[in-house]
Amino acid sequence: MTIHARALLFDNDGTLVSSLASVDRCWTRWAEEYGVTEAFGRVELHGRPAVEIVADLLPADAVPEALARIETLEVEDVPNGGVHLLPGTKAFLDSLPADRWAVVTSATRRLAEARLDAVGILPKTMVTADDITRGKPDPEPYLRAARELGVDPAHCVVFEDAPAGLAAGRAAGMTTVALTTTHQAHELDADLVVRDLSALSALVIDGGVEISVHG
Structure with a gap:
């Protein structure tokens, strides 16, 4: 073809x-920090913007800070070989x-x-x-x-x-x-x-x- x-x-x-290694590591830590580990396990993660994932798991007023947190975790994890x-x-x-x-x-x-x-x-x-x-x-x-x-x-x-x-x-x-x-x-x-x-x-x-x- x-x-x-x-x-x-x-x-x-x-x-x-x-x-994938970095994503799994960072989002698992994030879910633990925000106390949503159980709900996180039921959310489709791959290929979706972080803002949608966070909004599925947290109240609207908590989204901006939580979104900034996952971005920071993932950026800081890049040098770790993930x-x-x-x-x-x-x-x-x-x-x-x-x-x-x-x-x-x-x-x-x-x-x-x-x-x-x-x-x-x-x-x-x-x-x-x-x-x-x-x-x-x-x-x-x-x-x-x-x-x-x-x-x-x-x-x-x-x-x-x-x-x-x-x-x-x-x-x-x-x-x-x-x-x-x-x-x-x-x-x-x-x-x-x-x-x-x-x-x-x-x-x-x-x-x-x-x-x-x-x-």
């Missing part, structure tokens, strides 16, 4: 990098022009920059939780990234590992590629499903990028 695109939009955690590049990430991104791709993440800008800096990724364009009013599965994050790159959403390809992110990409009218790094293939509704970015290659052509499966 070959996909043609004018812009490539990547989720970060679970797509470009793995931060973040690493997923297979194929560096080679795939290095093959792309800097103005043809963006990172679209549910993390705050402070946290996203800390994680990406730790693994040496410096996107020219990035949309974070701080830049939007509605997070994934709403299409707003991906539509904003397309606008910032100056590309019609129909000519964008979204790379995601989570159902909510793939739903956002579909709702934005974009082609979707799912990576089975955090979910099983049958849980992911996408135009193409691969194990990770190491299964793909990108060829820059006139007017865009040609993406192919090679393994």
